[in-house]
Amino acid sequence: MDIFEVINTQRAMRRLKPDPVPDELIWKLLDAAVRAPSGGNRQPWNFVVIRDADTKAKIAEYYLDSWNKSYGLIKQAAMASPETAKTYASAEHLANHLAEVPVLIIAAVNLSAVAPASPAGASIYPAVQNLMLAARALGLGTTLTTLYRTHEAEVKQLLGIPEGVDTVALIPLGWPRGEFGPTSRIPAEKVVFWEKWGQARQR
Helix, strand or coil: CCHHHHHHHCCCCCCECCCCCCHHHHHHHHHHHCCCCCHHHCCCEEEEEECCHHHHHHHHHHHHHHHHHHCHHHHHHHCCCHHHHHHHHHHHHHHHHHHHCCEEEEEEEEHHHCCCCCCHHHHCHHHHHHHHHHHHHCCCEECCECHHHHHHHHHHHHHCCCCCEEEEEEEEEECECCCCCCCCCCCHHHCCCCCCCCCCCCC
16 A cells, blocks of 8 residues: 555554454564664564453453543543544443454563663654554554553563563554544644744645
8 A cells, every 4th residue: 555545544443353363464563563763773662462362351351440440431521522422432342342352462662772861652652653554554453552551560460571661552453343544633734833833834
C-alpha cells in the first residue's frame, strides 16, 4: 500500500476476530518496529508477544478492572453524542473481550538505555507507530492503549519483566471486524503555526 493511504486509513480497531495471526506476519510487524529512530540510536525497546490463553486472560482481568474504575462510571455522559458513543462502545467492547484477541503485544523500554534528557516514550513510541502502520498495510487491526498500566507491577511480574524496564503500551493485534478509515481529524491548518505561535497559514 502507498504510505499515505496507510496513514490516512489507519484507525483504532478495537473489535477484533479471534482468528489466529501467522508468525510470519507478526515478525514483519516487529521488523518494521525496530527500524524506528531512537535517541542516539540506542534502541532501548523490547516487545513481549503474548498468545497464551491464561496469560491473556489475566491481563484482560487487570485491563477490565482499570476500565471499570476509569471509564465505567461515565458511560451515560459518553453516550450523549453519536461520535463519543461510538468510540466509547468500541473501547468498552475491547475491555470486555481483550482475552479473545489472538495476539497481545507489550512494548517496553529499558530505562538505562534511554538517551540523557530524553523522555522514555520518545525512544519507543515511533517503534510502536511503525508496528501499527505495518499492521494496517497487512490488513491487521491494532490500537494503542495504556489503560492496563494501573496494574503495571502485576503485569510485569506476570511476564517476568525485570526492574529498570517499563512497559509503555499494550497493542491488541488481530483481523478487524470493521472497516479501516478514513479517519476524522482536526485539519492541519487549525493546529499548525508558521514561524511563531499563533501565525496560521492557509494552503
